Amino acid sequence: MAFYVVQFLTGLASAASLFLVASGLSIIFGVTRIVNFAHGAFYMIGAYIAFTLTERFSGAFGFWGGVVVAALAVALIGVLVEMVLLRRIYHAPELFQLLATFGLTLMVEDLVVLVWGPDDLVGRRAPGFRGAVDFFGQNIPSYDLFLIVLSPVVLGILWLLFQRTRWGVLVRAATQDRDMVAALGVNQKWLFTSVFAVGVFLAALGGALQIPRDAVHHAMDLRIIVDVFVVVVIGGLGSIVGAFVAAVLVSELNAFGILIFPKISIILVFLVMAVVLIVRPWGLFGKPEAAARKTPGLTVNPWRPLTSNERLASLAALVITATLPLFAGNYALTVGSEIAIFVIFAVSLHFLMSVGGLASFGHAAYFGLGAYGVAFLAKMAGLPMIVCLLLGPLLGCMGAAVFGFFAVQLSGVYFAMLTLAFAQIVWSIAFQWVSVTGGDNGILGVWPEKWAASPSHFYWLALGVAALVTIALRVMVFSPFGYALRATRDSLLRTEAVGINAKRIQWTAFVIAGTTAGIGGALFAYLKGSVFPDNLGISLSVDALVMVLLGGVETVSGGVIGAIVYKALNIWLVSQTDLSKLVLGGFIVLIVVVFPKGIVGMLEMLSQRRRKASPPGSPLIAKPIESAE
Amino acid sequence: MKLTVQDLNSHYGPAHILFDIGFEVGEGEVVALLGRNGAGKSTTFRSVVGLVAQRSGRIMFEGKDVSARPTHEIVRDGLGYVPEERRIFTDLTVEENLEVGRQPKRPNAPHWTREKLFALFPNLGEMKNRPGGRMSGGEQQMLTIARTLMGNPSLVLLDEPSEGLSPKIVEQMVDAILTMKKEGVSIVVSEQNLHFARLISDRAYIIERGRICFGGTMAELDSRPDIRDAHLSL
Numbered sequence: 038m039a040f041y042v043v044q045f046l047t048g049l050a051s052a053a054s055l056f057l058v059a060s061g062l063s064i065i066f067g068v069t070r071i072v073n074f075a076h077g078a079f080y081m082i083g084a085y086i087a088f089t090l091t092e093r094f095s096g097a098f099g100f101w102g103g104v105v106v107a108a109l110a111v112a113l114i115g116v117l118v119e120m121v122l123l124r125r126i127y128h129a130p131e132l133f134q135l136l137a138t139f140g141l142t143l144m145v146e147d148l149v150v151l152v153w154g155p156d157d158l159v160g161r162r163a164p165g166f167r168g169a170v171d172f173f174g175q176n177i178p179s180y181d182l183f184l185i186v187l188s189p190v191v192l193g194i195l196w197l198l199f200q201r202t203r204w205g206v207l208v209r210a211a212t213q214d215r216d217m218v219a220a221l222g223v224n225q226k227w228l229f230t231s232v233f234a235v236g237v238f239l240a241a242l243g244g245a246l247q248i249p250r251d252a253v254h255h256a257m258d259l260r261i262i263v264d265v266f267v268v269v270v271i272g273g274l275g276s277i278v279g280a281f282v283a284a285v286l287v288s289e290l291n292a293f294g295i296l297i298f299p300k301i302s303i304i305l306v307f308l309v310m311a312v313v314l315i316v317r318p319w320g321l322f323g324k325p326e327a328a329a330r331k332t333p334g335l336t337v338n339p340w341r342p343l344t345s346n347e348r349l350a351s352l353a354a355l356v357i358t359a360t361l362p363l364f365a366g367n368y369a370l371t372v373g374s375e376i377a378i379f380v381i382f383a384v385s386l387h388f389l390m391s392v393g394g395l396a397s398f399g400h401a402a403y404f405g406l407g408a409y410g411v412a413f414l415a416k417m418a419g420l421p422m423i424v425c426l427l428l429g430p431l432l433g434c435m436g437a438a439v440f441g442f443f444a445v446q447l448s449g450v451y452f453a454m455l456t457l458a459f460a461q462i463v464w465s466i467a468f469q470w471v472s473v474t475g476g477d478n479g480i481l482g483v484w485p486e487k488w489a490a491s492p493s494h495f496y497w498l499a500l501g502v503a504a505l506v507t508i509a510l511r512v513m514v515f516s517p518f519g520y521a522l523r524a525t526r527d528s529l530l531r532t533e534a535v536g537i538n539a540k541r542i543q544w545t546a547f548v549i550a551g552t553t554a555g556i557g558g559a560l561f562a563y564l565k566g567s568v569f570p571d572n573l574g575i576s577l578s579v580d581a582l583v584m585v586l587l588g589g590v591e592t593v594s595g596g597v598i599g600a601i602v603y604k605a606l607n608i609w610l611v612s613q614t615d616l617s618k619l620v621l622g623g624f625i626v627l628i629v630v631v632f633p634k635g636i637v638g639m640l641e642m643l644s645q646r647r648r649k650a651s652p653p654g655s656p657l658i659a660k661p662i663e664s665a666e
Numbered sequence: 667m668k669l670t671v672q673d674l675n676s677h678y679g680p681a682h683i684l685f686d687i688g689f690e691v692g693e694g695e696v697v698a699l700l701g702r703n704g705a706g707k708s709t710t711f712r713s714v715v716g717l718v719a720q721r722s723g724r725i726m727f728e729g730k731d732v733s734a735r736p737t738h739e740i741v742r743d744g745l746g747y748v749p750e751e752r753r754i755f756t757d758l759t760v761e762e763n764l765e766v767g768r769q770p771k772r773p774n775a776p777h778w779t780r781e782k783l784f785a786l787f788p789n790l791g792e793m794k795n796r797p798g799g800r801m802s803g804g805e806q807q808m809l810t811i812a813r814t815l816m817g818n819p820s821l822v823l824l825d826e827p828s829e830g831l832s833p834k835i836v837e838q839m840v841d842a843i844l845t846m847k848k849e850g851v852s853i854v855v856s857e858q859n860l861h862f863a864r865l866i867s868d869r870a871y872i873i874e875r876g877r878i879c880f881g882g883t884m885a886e887l888d889s890r891p892d893i894r895d896a897h898l899s900l
Contacts, residue, residue: 203768213757221767
């Protein structure tokens with residue numbers, strides 16, 4: 038019994054940091070509508086700076102002062118980031134903000150290694166809380182007890198701040214209607230900056246307070262950010278009480294999941310999140326979001342099929358690409374095959390995002406399922422390659438059919454989070470069901486048959502499939518189904534009012550995108566000769582998002598260019614520099630700020646400019662405008 | 667002149683909405699902007715306070731050109747705006763809604779306090795702690811006006827204050843607007859309801875399809891039934 042109580046208390050103590058970071062994320066989202074991916078990075082910097090300060094200055098004053106100063110210093114960094122970067126992109130589509138903050142995260146991961154080195158750093162114990170309390174023969178660290186008390190205190194302070202101060206009233210008002218707050222004479226710029234500072238302070242404090250419990254390392258940002266997303270989604274975005282309750286819930290699930298359901302401990306949290314999202318899409322304490330007054334996105338050009346000249350140009354580009362094996366070596370061909378496969382992956386997500394308006398954060402699940410499908414068929418059933426390639430993607434198709442059915446019931450950020458949760462569930466199954474999937478060791482020896490074994494043959498195969506997939510999806514965009522899908526994207530209500538079953542259309546699109554991703558995954562399994570849980574991991578899902586946004590989400594086929602540029606740059610950078618994440622992150626941030634419409638969108642705009650002498654007042658760089666929407 | 671608008675043109679994306687709008691408001695005057703649904707009344711107001719991004723023209727408020735300035739600065743200078751959709755903060759209580767609107771005292775404008783506003787709108791005083799979302803339409807309309815008055819404006823743009831209200835509440839609204847006028851607030855009120863406008867206004871402009879097509883005193887408008895019938899639905 039005592040053991041369970043101690044386990045419960047350990048869970049509560051872990052909830053403290055989670056709550057601090059999650060409440061910060063929630064506050065920032067509430068007002069700025071930015072899902073701040075960099076929140077984990079701020080948490081991590083908080084931990085690193087607190088480590089340095091507490092090492093340098095000894096004693097109680099040194100420790101507690103160091104923790105607070107670290108949080109303040111990071112809040113200051115947050116203010117700089119907000120003023121220099123985020124202010125420029127408040128008007129960009131919400132995914133761009135996610136992309137920009139993701140770029141920041143990449144940069145920070147390399148920067149902390151530069152400054153503090155790659156090794157784990159073990160911090161000091163907190164003065165006054167070094168010992169442990171005996172509880173019926175079980176030890177509870179007294180620092181855990183401190184953290185257990187701290188979170189309700191912070192919750193109380195935040196409650197007072199939001200209910201009892203003018204700043205809090207303004208923030209709550211802005212959460213609901215930013216324009217109206219401006220129309221009452223409040224300077225939104227500084228309101229946003231202050232909100233961001235408070236949110237970042239909380240994240241950094243959460244990180245700084247972790248140092249007596251856990252080693253500081255350069256991957257702690259991604260580890261917490263996933264949990265934090267889960268917490269804010271379960272609790273309800275924008276609700277601080279919700280963040281508190283959900284942080285406790287998630288921490289306890291983690292603490293007891295290991296004991297009670299060791300087999301599914303990792304996915305337990307995501308299962309709960311999926312259930313919450315399906316039953317109560319706006320979270321336990323959130324409010325259903327009022328239908329956003331969305332101004333229709335004014336695309337640069339209305340979408341149209343390629344003209345015959347453009348078709349010829351595309352064909353020529355394809356033919357030139359196909360000549361690569363005539364002069365390039367094996368390494369270049371393998372890279373080329375990989376890029377072609379990622380083109381397939383990217384166009385599948387691009388189809389879902391730009392045509393369907395559904396931004397999936399877990400698209401790698403279907404890519405990975407396709408890869409595992411091939412591995413199962415090839416290794417267990419021993420089927421020939423061509424059969425595997427045809428049937429393997431069906432696993433992605435089935436996964437997309439099941440998960441997609443639930444996912445399309447939601448929209449916007451919640452859709453993104455649910456797809457993330459599903460992907461995480463699939464990943465955990467692949468990771469934990471060792472007897473079937475091989476777990477972390479993966480499934481090895483999935484090699485192509487002779488006819489496709491040489492790098493040049495495999496390259497042609499991958500290129501051919503990529504071209505076919507891209508053409509098929511393009512044709513679909515300009516088919517009646519494509520029109521219906523675009524209608525659901527632009528206005529769900531009106532679509533249903535003209536007699537289209539919007540959910541079924543979206544579901545169909547989800548399955549198409551999932552199957553296509555599965556095709557990419559199937560080829561990928563043969564390219565690498567093996568399948569690992571990483572093939573359906575979060576980082577791969579994020580890669581796909583970056584490729585799509587880089588290419589331009591408002592374009593018909595920007596994913597192709599996005600995939601080529603991102604993947605090529607990625608592979609090249611890793612070979613050239615140890616700081617590839619820093620460079621890549623900087624590149625992403627630059628793209629978002631300077632070319633918010635992606636590479637293809639930018640090219641389209643330039644060509645349009647050349648055609649017309651005077652462009653219609655749409656500046657290349659989104660101007661930072663006060664009012665919001 | 668308190669407010670002078672000249673050559674105001676506004677666009678929503680590719681659509682040209684307002685064409686060379688011009689009107690004037692004198693110190694302490696109540697001016698009506700009359701027009702049918704979709705004539706451009708709300709867009710005119712939104713353009714004046716800078717909520718429409720694509721606009722051009724001159725907007726002189728108290729002798730200063732404010733057309734290039736952000737919304738919150740224009741409002742802080744004393745140009746209050748009451749939107750048609752009311753846009754009450756539904757999660758905030760009546761008192762908190764008023765707090766959002768609060769701005770420092772201004773020398774050239776009447777100073778409004780909570781107490782004074784609760785005297786002007788007695789209904790609000792009885793529900794200080796009620797969330798805005800649980801109020802009737804009429805109560806919300808009073809709250810949105812009171813909220814703007816908390817900023818101590820010297821001029822208020824009132825967008826369709828009588829829309830959707832019961833006759834009894836409309837009467838209260840007339841009293842409130844006349845009190846505001848007596849206190850020295852200049853008012854531009856947009857209306858479809860000529861009867862309501864006549865009760866409160868000194869002068870009127872008629873807007874039709876984004877253009878001003880009449881400007882004059884209420885008596886002049888009454889002497890031109892042709893204009894009245896052509897541009898206003900009665």
